Structure formats: structure tokens, C-alpha cells
Amino acid sequence: MTRIPHETSGEPNPLRALGLDTLRRRTSMKWRTYPEDVLPLWVAEMDVPLAEPVVRAVTDALALGDTGYPAGTAYAEALADFAGKRWGWAGLAVERTAIVPDVMLGAVEMIKLVTGPGDAVVVNTPVYPPFFEFVTHMDRQVAQAPLGPDLRIDPGTLEESFRRAVADGRRAAFLLCSPHNPTGTVHTAEELSTVARLAERYGVRVVADEIHAPLVLDGADFVPYLSVPGGESGLSLMSASKAWNLAGLKAALAIAGPAAGADLARLPEEVSHGPSHLGVIAHSAALRDGNAWLDALLAGLDDNRSLLSDLLAEYLPGIVHRPGEATYLAWLDCRALGLGDDPAQVFLHRGRVALNSGLPFGTGGAGHVRLNLATAPEVLTEAVRRMAAVLE
Numbered sequence: 001m002t003r004i005p006h007e008t009s010g011e012p013n014p015l016r017a018l019g020l021d022t023l024r025r026r027t028s029m030k031w032r033t034y035p036e037d038v039l040p041l042w043v044a045e046m047d048v049p050l051a052e053p054v055v056r057a058v059t060d061a062l063a064l065g066d067t068g069y070p071a072g073t074a075y076a077e078a079l080a081d082f083a084g085k086r087w088g089w090a091g092l093a094v095e096r097t098a099i100v101p102d103v104m105l106g107a108v109e110m111i112k113l114v115t116g117p118g119d120a121v122v123v124n125t126p127v128y129p130p131f132f133e134f135v136t137h138m139d140r141q142v143a144q145a146p147l148g149p150d151l152r153i154d155p156g157t158l159e160e161s162f163r164r165a166v167a168d169g170r171r172a173a174f175l176l177c178s179p180h181n182p183t184g185t186v187h188t189a190e191e192l193s194t195v196a197r198l199a200e201r202y203g204v205r206v207v208a209d210e211i212h213a214p215l216v217l218d219g220a221d222f223v224p225y226l227s228v229p230g231g232e233s234g235l236s237l238m239s240a241s242k243a244w245n246l247a248g249l250k251a252a253l254a255i256a257g258p259a260a261g262a263d264l265a266r267l268p269e270e271v272s273h274g275p276s277h278l279g280v281i282a283h284s285a286a287l288r289d290g291n292a293w294l295d296a297l298l299a300g301l302d303d304n305r306s307l308l309s310d311l312l313a314e315y316l317p318g319i320v321h322r323p324g325e326a327t328y329l330a331w332l333d334c335r336a337l338g339l340g341d342d343p344a345q346v347f348l349h350r351g352r353v354a355l356n357s358g359l360p361f362g363t364g365g366a367g368h369v370r371l372n373l374a375t376a377p378e379v380l381t382e383a384v385r386r387m388a389a390v391l392e
Contacts, residue, residue: 013300014048046245046374053289070277078287096256101274103211103237110235114205120165122174125362128181151183162202176208182331182370184324196230206234214243220325226257233259244286251279315388328374335367351386
């Protein structure tokens with residue numbers, strides 16, 4: 001595949017567009033969970049205005065009264081075009097896609113297609129907490145395959161997890177997070193090919209959560225799992241939700257590899273009733289016309305990653321931080337600070353900064369926090385200063 005480099009968009013940095021007074025008027029989870037004196041750098045919402053093409057598409061739909069049920073393949077066509085231009089991937093077949101309510105609910109439906117109650121679902125920890133919650137809720141067993149010390153997939157650990165998952169003759173799935181949340185790791189083509197070989201060897205079906213795929217820094221290459229040798233039997237979930245801040249406009253796409261089309265065809269028809277028609281319109285517009293805005297965001301996030309590294313070196317040198325190549329999330333190892341297994345609680349109560357506790361992320365999460373970088377540089381600076389004041 002030939003990746004198209006990010007372009008200099010000429011658009012202003014959306015992370016610098018909104019002040020705290022404006023943001024605190026929002027009524028979403030990020031801004032209503034904690035009191036106003038708390039800086040919220042936790043849940044995956046960005047402090048940005050929406051891309052103008054998205055606003056225009058949704059506004060036009062509302063003006064027309066186009067608020068019915070979703071139909072057609074415009075979303076899948078927009079994603080296929082985006083994938084071809086952005087990742088050099090021409091293998092996203094529109095006929096092997098299905099609209100689902102969101103990525104996590106879509107992952108649940110894919111896992112149901114390839115496993116049964118009581119079967120194991122392997123995950124690489126530390127990982128996005130809903131992986132545990134949704135898997136156990138549908139009566140599957142979570143099998144942890146921890147990342148290595150370098151925060152990358154450990155093939156030996158993964159193979160052992162696969163072997164145990166199928167040892168009693170049961171089916172198993174691997175819920176792959178790519179790029180990885182919370183570490184920001186971008187899996188290489190070689191790593192994903194190894195995953196595919198192991199999955200084929202042990203008969204494990206791969207379901208890839210690729211929601212953060214558009215949020216990869218220039219210089220790193222996102223590789224769709226379905227594009228690697230052996231990935232033909234995989235299932236993927238993608239969405240414009242994270243990259244364009246559209247979590248409240250529900251819509252995602254399930255994508256089947258060439259050898260998994262029959263599995264996707266068994267998806268219950270009622271699943272397609274969950275996505276929002278306005279969500280489909282918004283996500284399609286983002287993928288089709290929101291690339292300049294995305295490039296400006298990526299440049300701003302890159303600046304914020306560098307800023308965070310500088311701030312930590314100055315104020316909190318005891319924190320270990322490996323800047324990720326993707327997402328707008330930072331995984332911070334706070335164990336040297338002596339704040340216990342859940343430093344997020346200390347930073348919240350003493351510093352008035354809301355971060356995600358590392359504990360719900362599974363093995364490797366104790367003593368860690370996840371910080372949301374998608375905010376104004378001034379807010380990020382104030383947050384780190386408050387965190388440092390906890391240690392004084």
C-alpha cells in the first residue's frame with residue numbers, strides 16, 4: 001500500500017478555537033460529570049468546534065426534515081474513498097459492509113457471529129475498559145494477553161493466550177485494538193501479519209476495533225488489519241466518531257474481509273435500526289469533505305504531544321511517558337510518584353484534574369492514568385501544573 005502523506009491544510013488549529021467559558025456550556029459527559037473547578041482531561045471527547053462540512057451537512061438535513069431512518073451505502077463509499085486516499089488501501093469492499101450503531105456495539109455483534117456463550121475473547125491489556133464490560137455482558141470470557149514492556153503486542157504471550165482459549169475445543173475471538181487505546185501504539189504490518197498467522201494456526205477469529213485509524217501522526221503508517229496477509233477472514237469496525245468528535249451522532253461500519261462475507265451476511269437485520277440517520281450523514285460528510293480539518297487537528301495534536309513531554313519533564317519528571325503515534329490519548333506511568341495504584345483519584349481530589357484511572361484498563365493499568373490531549377495548550381499546561389502541585 002502507498003500511504004498519502006498528511007497535507008498542510010491551511011485551516012486553523014481547532015484545538016485553539018474554544019475557550020473554557022464556551023466549553024463549560026456543553027452538556028455532554030466530559031463537561032457535566034465533575035464540578036466546574038475541575039479540568040476534565042479524561043473521556044474521549046475533544047475540545048474543538050465541528051468541521052464546517054459536517055455542520056453544513058447536518059444543518060441541511062435538519063432544514064429539509066431529513067431525519068428518518070438510514071439507507072444506502074454513502075457512508076461505506078465515503079470510507080472506502082478515504083481509505084484509498086489516506087492509507088492506500090483499495091480493499092474495502094462496499095458490498096461487505098454493514099451500518100451498526102457504533103464501534104463497540106458493532107464489535108459485540110461481530111463477536112456474536114463468530115463465538116458462542118462461554119467462549120473466550122482475547123484482549124491486549126492495558127486496553128479500553130469497555131472491552132471487558134461488553135464482552136462479559138454478552139456471556140463471553142475475557143482472556144488477557146498483556147502488551148510487552150515496550151507497549152507492543154508480544155507474539156509469545158498472544159500465542160499462549162490463543163492456545164489456552166481454544167484448548168477445550170471451544171471457539172475464540174481476538175478483539176484487536178488498532179491503533180491501541182490507551183498507549184497510542186500503531187501496529188506495524190509485520191506485527192499484524194504475525195497476529196493473522198497465529199489466529200489462523202489456532203482458529204481464532206480476529207475482530208479489529210479501528211476507530212482511531214484516522215488519528216495517526218504523520219510519519220507513522222496505519223495498516224488496516226483486513227489488508228495484511230491472512231487478514232481475509234477478519235472483521236473490522238471503523239467510524240469517523242473519534243477523529244471528528246462525533247460520538248453523539250451514532251453510526252459506524254462493520255467491514256468483512258473477503259473470507260468473512262458470509263459471517264457478516266448473518267448479522268441480524270434489526271442491528272441496522274440502531275444507527276442514527278443524522279449520524280450517517282455527519283460521518284459521511286467528515287470522511288468525504290473533512291480532510292483539511294483533520295490535518296489541522298493532527299498538527300495541533302502533534303504540538304500538544306510535544307508540549308506534554310516538555311511539561312512533564314519540567315513539572316513531573318517522575319512520570320514515564322512514551323508519546324504514542326496515534327489517538328489523542330496519553331498513557332502516563334505514575335508509579336514512581338508514590339500515589340498508589342489509582343493516582344487519578346489523587347489528581348482529582350487534590351489537584352482538581354479529571355483523568356482516567358488506569359485500573360479499569362486491566363493488567364498493566366495500576367499506577368497509571370490516561371490523559372486526553374485534545375484540548376487547548378493553555379488547558380493542558382494548567383492541568384500539568386495542578387498535577388505537580390499535588391506532590392508539593
